Amino acid sequence: MAATSHPPLAPLPEHQPPMGLRERKKLKTRSAIRRATYGLIAEQGYEATTIEQIAEAAEVSPSTVFRYFPTKEDIVLTDDYDPVMAAVLRSRPVDEPPLESLRFVLDQATRSMMTTDHDEVIQRTRLMVDVPAVRARMTESMSSTATLLTDVLVERTGRDADDFEVRIFVAAVLGVLRETSLYWGEHGSQDDLPALIHRALDSLAAGLRL
């Protein structure tokens, strides 16, 4: 059982303020596309929304949309928390049981997401539940999260890179995280998400004795 109180870690490791006009414009375009997409999807649904419409609404060309996001699904997803999670995991005491370390990481990450991007998280989860393509892409993107976390755990446990047990460990935790999100979304995103995650991890810690 974790869920300790801590400085509510920033969602992004901020780049230093002095950012050229170019960079700033890029960020703006990026979020313009995102906003336009979320708006159109809310009105018409995911499939009915075409890249062309998104481009028009965001006042850029379709080419530009593809330059910013490799696939349509990626527009509604984020990997932003991956590096933060890796960092937090690294910051945990080395003798803490790995499952508890991950519990802390996930608790922090979800709380942070829910406080800073509450509505977006809900809408994204809804899409994950409703749209197979989005769900699939989300799962794939979890694979890269998995790789990242595996690397950190390998380094912390002194095991072989590509150690089977570590990979199984991470796969179980992330698989369970995915299912928890789906469950939460299917039930109207009303339950306490961090609490659900803790229950799921408790199940894992107890060896899945049903």
Next chain:
Amino acid sequence: MAATSHPPLAPLPEHQPPMGLRERKKLKTRSAIRRATYGLIAEQGYEATTIEQIAEAAEVSPSTVFRYFPTKEDIVLTDDYDPVMAAVLRSRPVDEPPLESLRFVLDQATRSMMTTDHDEVIQRTRLMVDVPAVRARMTESMSSTATLLTDVLVERTGRDADDFEVRIFVAAVLGVLRETSLYWGEHGSQDDLPALIHRALDSLAAGLRL
């Protein structure tokens, strides 16, 4: 630790022999498309192989290919084992711990697959490792396996349909199964797959203590 010896269950619950010419032709077309696809992929790779080529090689029209398989990825995948697994799970003693029941089911299923479709399993796993789209579709198809197994477990444990712990349980096991397959494939499909699965389930049973 399971892996008991048992009658090597048939891969498919055979439909009664008296099958009309129509049905037989459909099966033939289906496997013609499959074979053609595997052949072309072996020669040229997955992405380079188009539906049009597959159709030509299988001597059907592109329309027909789409009628038999909803997506290109589905051509190289199978859900055939799902109903068998559900049946085997149902046949286990009710007082057996669920994790052990699933261990038995997975052990049987993989052994059966490896003996009856050895080469195809290997090629499919290779595709799963190499081609993100195939991997994604495979993961999605595991979702429906999950639903099936969840239903059976719910009925065996007398829990609520859609019980959170049962869903977590199945998600963990299937997530771990997926990772085991990937690991196996990445390492040349040379290890003993059932043995790896047992190791993975041992990890789960031990509460993922690394």
Next chain:
DNA sequence: TGTCAAGTGACAGTAACTCTCAAAAGAGAG
């Protein structure tokens, strides 16, 4: 202010699907 690099838009092309409709072919009755 002028030069260079980075970002953008227009355009053409590919391939996976979807839909519709008419032709072909198996099933079953007489």
Next chain:
DNA sequence: CTCTCTTTTGAGAGTTACTGTCACTTGACA
């Protein structure tokens, strides 16, 4: 065996996500 009914097939037209190229524009920096 043949006529009818139903299922399956192929042909064709259309949509959309995505790729690659190239000329143009617009920040960066001296």
